Amino acid sequence: QQPVQSPQAVILREGEDAVINCSSSKALYSVHWYRQKHGEAPVFLMILLKGGEQKGHEKISASFNEKKQQSSLYLTASQLSYSGTYFCGTGGSQGNLIFGKGTKLSVKP
Amino acid sequence: KAGVTQTPRYLIKTRGQQVTLSCSPISGHRSVSWYQQTPGQGLQFLFEYFSETQRNKGNFPGRFSGRQFSNSRSEMNVSTLELGDSALYLCASSLDWALTQYFGPGTRLLVL
Numbered sequence: 001q002q003p004v005q006s007p008q009a010v011i012l013r014e015g016e017d018a019v020i021n022c023s024s025s026k027a028l029y030s031v032h033w034y035r036q037k038h039g040e041a042p043v044f045l046m047i048l049l050k051g052g053e054q055k056g057h058e059k060i061s062a063s064f065n066e067k068k069q070q071s072s073l074y075l076t077a078s079q080l081s082y083s084g085t086y087f088c089g090t091g092g093s094q095g096n097l098i099f100g101k102g103t104k105l106s107v108k109p
Numbered sequence: 110k111a112g113v114t115q116t117p118r119y120l121i122k123t124r125g126q127q128v129t130l131s132c133s134p135i136s137g138h139r140s141v142s143w144y145q146q147t148p149g150q151g152l153q154f155l156f157e158y159f160s161e162t163q164r165n166k167g168n169f170p171g172r173f174s175g176r177q178f179s180n181s182r183s184e185m186n187v188s189t190l191e192l193g194d195s196a197l198y199l200c201a202s203s204l205d206w207a208l209t210q211y212f213g214p215g216t217r218l219l220v221l
Contacts, residue, residue, distance in 0.1 A: 002151075032210070041199060041212035042152070087152060089210075096165035097142065097210065101151035 001025050003090045005100035012078045012107045020073040020103045022088030030091035031064050031071040036102075037084040045073075045086075075105070083107045111135065113202050113213035121219045127188040130216045134181050134202030141183040142210060143175060146197040155198075158183055159205070187218075195220045 003024040010018055022031065029050045034042040048064035048071060059076045071090075075082055085104045089097040114133045122128050134141050143155040154167035158177035175185045181202075187194055197217050201210035 034212075041214050044209050044211065047209060089152075096154055096157050096167070098154055099144070099152035101149065 002098055003088055003100040005086075005088055005103050007103060008101070009104040010106070012082075012105065014080060014107055014109055015077050018075045018078060018105060020075075020086050020088075020105070021070065022072070022090070022100055023068070023070045024090045026069065026090070028064075028066065028069050028071075028090050031062070032089040032091070032097060033062055033071075033073050034087045034089065034099075035082075035084045036087065042087060078105075078107045080107050080109065113200060113211050115198075115200055115213040115216050117216060118214065119217050119219075121221065122190050123221050124190055124192060126190050127186065128190060128218060130185045130187075130198055130200075130218075132183045132185070132200035132202075132213060134183070134200075135211055138202035138204055138211075139181055140203045140205050141177055141181065142201045142203075143183070143185050144199045144201065145169075146199055146215070147195075152199065155185065190220045192220050194218065 003022050006021045031048045033045040036042040062073045064071045083106050085102040087099045087102045089099045091097050116131045140159045142157040144152040146152050155169055156163055156175050157165040161177045172188045177183045197215045199212050199215045201212045203210045
């Protein structure tokens with residue numbers, strides 16, 4: 001079952017914050033977040049494992065609510081380089097990643 | 110470390126033909142996954158190989174097949190191509206499925 005991402009698209013001004021949500025109808029063992037810029041391959045951002053801690057970099061962090069089968073990606077003080085399509089990939093017990101349809105983020109000066 | 114490489118990068122085929130795509134994972138990575146990416150559909154999982162064995166398979170018809178060699182390199186084959194098979198095909202390698210996946214640049218397939 002493909003996870004559902006919301007919103008589908010978001011436009012920000014530099015310095016603004018954004019939250020991208022990812023929810024699944026199945027029990028999750030892991031959530032992976034990737035960013036893909038136009039014409040490029042997806043690039044790994046972070047992985048959250050069941051029972052693990054929230055992970056993040058300086059201004060990009062994520063949470064994983066196992067009970068609700070949801071994950072959220074937080075981007076604070078957005079930069080132009082944050083533009084791209086964000087994908088969440090959910091891992092179940094079967095050992096494969098299923099990706100959502102993506103959230104297109106555009107950061108304007 | 111060299112990244113994931115995919116060949117060819119671009120391919121044009123006609124309906125009914127077959128195609129083979131190749132993926133060389135990062136050295137030491139034994140898991141290789143294949144994805145089809147089309148506008149609006151995101152990344153759709155095709156299959157995953159680990160140590161020459163297909164461990165997982167997505168919901169694609171039998172025309173899509175793959176294999177993995179002892180050096181972890183993987184190939185994907187699509188037979189009897191259809192117009193709807195036009196897409197970007199990405200492979201990703203990792204130490205194991207639950208760990209970070211590193212994507213290759215993809216092979217863009219156009220079926221005419």
